[in-house]
Amino acid sequence: MENVATHEDWRVCFAEAAPGLVLFARQFVRSIADAEDIVQEAFVKFWRKQHPIENRALLFATVRSTALDLLRRDVRRARREASAYAAAEHSVAPPEFDAITESQQALAAAVDQLPAEQREVLVMKIWNELTFADIGTVLSISQNTAASRYRYALAALKKNLISHE
Amino acid sequence: MNDFSELEAELKAMRPAAPSATLLARVERELAERATATQTAGVLPRRRESRVNWFGLGLGLAAAAAFLLLARMKVDQPVQTHPPVIAAASAAPQSMDVVPRTLVPDGVTRVVYNTSDEGLVYPESSAEPVRRVRSRSRETLQWKDPGTGASLRVSYPTEEVEFIPISGQ
Numbered sequence: 001m002e003n004v005a006t007h008e009d010w011r012v013c014f015a016e017a018a019p020g021l022v023l024f025a026r027q028f029v030r031s032i033a034d035a036e037d038i039v040q041e042a043f044v045k046f047w048r049k050q051h052p053i054e055n056r057a058l059l060f061a062t063v064r065s066t067a068l069d070l071l072r073r074d075v076r077r078a079r080r081e082a083s084a085y086a087a088a089e090h091s092v093a094p095p096e097f098d099a100i101t102e103s104q105q106a107l108a109a110a111v112d113q114l115p116a117e118q119r120e121v122l123v124m125k126i127w128n129e130l131t132f133a134d135i136g137t138v139l140s141i142s143q144n145t146a147a148s149r150y151r152y153a154l155a156a157l158k159k160n161l162i163s164h165e
Numbered sequence: 166m167n168d169f170s171e172l173e174a175e176l177k178a179m180r181p182a183a184p185s186a187t188l189l190a191r192v193e194r195e196l197a198e199r200a201t202a203t204q205t206a207g208v209l210p211r212r213r214e215s216r217v218n219w220f221g222l223g224l225g226l227a228a229a230a231a232f233l234l235l236a237r238m239k240v241d242q243p244v245q246t247h248p249p250v251i252a253a254a255s256a257a258p259q260s261m262d263v264v265p266r267t268l269v270p271d272g273v274t275r276v277v278y279n280t281s282d283e284g285l286v287y288p289e290s291s292a293e294p295v296r297r298v299r300s301r302s303r304e305t306l307q308w309k310d311p312g313t314g315a316s317l318r319v320s321y322p323t324e325e326v327e328f329i330p331i332s333g334q
Contacts, residue, residue: 007196007197010196011193011196014189014192014193015189018183018184018188018189018192019180019181019182019183019184020181022181022184022188023181023182032184032185036184036185036188039184039188040188040191040192040195043192044192044195044196044199045292045293046292046293047196047199048199048292049292049293051293058293058331061285061294061331062292062293062294065285065286065287065294066287068287069287097179097180097181097182098179098180098181098182098183100179103175104175104178104179107175107176107179108179111176122176126173126176126177127176127177127179127180127181140284140285151169154169154172154173155169157172157176158168158169158172161172
């Protein structure tokens with residue numbers, strides 16, 4: 001399928017998608033600078049292949065693959081990030097959100113407590129508005145599995161918030 | 166409406182922080198530079214990459230050649246005949262060379278005995294994720310001598326790794 005997106009289309013596409021992409025990349029690396037590097041590399045790869053600009057599942061799959069590839073490339077980094085990723089199950093630096101209120105801070109902290117596999121589904125669904133079919137494509141899982149992880153994430157968040165009230 | 170609609174609304178109200186100001190500029194600059202450097206980037210058709218285990222194939226062919234050579238040497242050797250007593254007065258023993266002994270290809274088989282999907286990978290040479298599928302098989306080449314009915318069979322293992330571009334939709 002030929003892609004007829006113009007340079008301006010790509011620029012606008014990136015400007016709109018960048019915050020969500022960086023947030024998604026931060027699920028793999030803790031550093032914002034690393035996350036931005038991943039997003040830049042992935043988006044340029046995506047553009048070079050002239051994929052349909054609206055194919056967001058492939059864009060997120062590219063970001064995910066780039067992040068995992070980065071982790072594999074540097075052994076020392078991989079060890080550090082892997083341990084950080086594992087530790088992320090329990091404690092991570094909160095994702096950055098604009099104009100966050102006190103209640104939203106509590107919610108962000110609860111999001112950080114989620115298992116990584118639930119959190120990445122939540123990030124793609126809530127802040128990037130991907131469909132479950134798209135999320136399934138990104139993660140190579142079924143649509144139903146993606147939906148289940150999303151529901152588990154919401155249930156866990158609700159339980160967490162109730163317990164702190 | 167589900168039980169989580171309120172929670173979802175709260176989450177959606179939180180907007181991810183904007184990335185650094187330089188990120189947009191960096192990407193835009195890179196797109197512009199690469200656009201001028203590679204006008205055809207991205208319009209090349211996707212190709213299905215296939216890598217054959219050349220070492221295994223070469224080893225197998227070398228073994229086949231060795232077998233053929235040995236078979237030929239044995240055929241070319243003068244035959245030590247021990248004529249039976251009743252044939253003592255018969256004609257001189259016939260040389261093996263006068264009998265055409267040629268091995269002709271008789272068959273090729275390839276049996277795939279294992280195929281494993283190794284998931285998505287991101288090769289250096291590709292800008293898109295691809296699925297790596299590894300298949301192991303055994304190829305058998307067979308020759309036959311139509312004159313004597315003798316046959317020669319060479320079998321060797323092969324391993325093939327295919328990189329299949331994934332479809333986004």
